[in-house]
Amino acid sequence: MKSELGQIWLSGGLDSANKTFDGMLAKYSDKYPVAMKKLTKCREELLAFYDFPAAHWASIRTTDPIKSAFATVRLRSKRAKDCGSRATTLAMVFKLLQSAQKNWNRLKGFELLTLVVNNLPFKNGEQVEKEASDRNVA
Numbered sequence: 077m078k079s080e081l082g083q084i085w086l087s088g089g090l091d092s093a094n095k096t097f098d099g100m101l102a103k104y105s106d107k108y109p110v111a112m113k114k115l116t117k118c119r120e121e122l123l124a125f126y127d128f129p130a131a132h133w134a135s136i137r138t139t140d141p142i143k144s145a146f147a148t149v150r151l152r153s154k155r156a157k158d159c160g161s162r163a164t165t166l167a168m169v170f171k172l173l174q175s176a177q178k179n180w181n182r183l184k185g186f187e188l189l190t191l192v193v194n195n196l197p198f199k200n201g202e203q204v205e206k207e208a209s210d211r212n213v214a
Contacts, residue, residue, distance in 0.1 A: 077104055080096065080099075080103075081100070084096045085137060086137075090200045093126065094123070097119065126200055127199065129185050129203070130202070131184045134184065135184065145173070146173075148173075149176075
């Protein structure tokens, strides 16, 4: 079941994800009715990332970006516990994060963020053009 959930999550598109989702529901509904009911109820939310640019999917799917960003800080702050004032500790954390950011992965499709922020619609990872509803009515 875990691998099938992963297949939904890593599908190439919304149609493929829905097909895998439906297959999993049919396969496991008898054995795990409560879990399948919950998945059915939350289906729209679980597949919501397909309404963003495809270039962003890998970043959206990541499980814990904050934990990895602060791993360096956590390592050093545990070693330097109670070694200085609050201001010294904040300065150390700032410099550690400043140094660590050189190795952070940049967001793929950064130029598409302006479209997302401006609420332009995406479907299945592609931008959807709004249709003119009153075109040549007369």
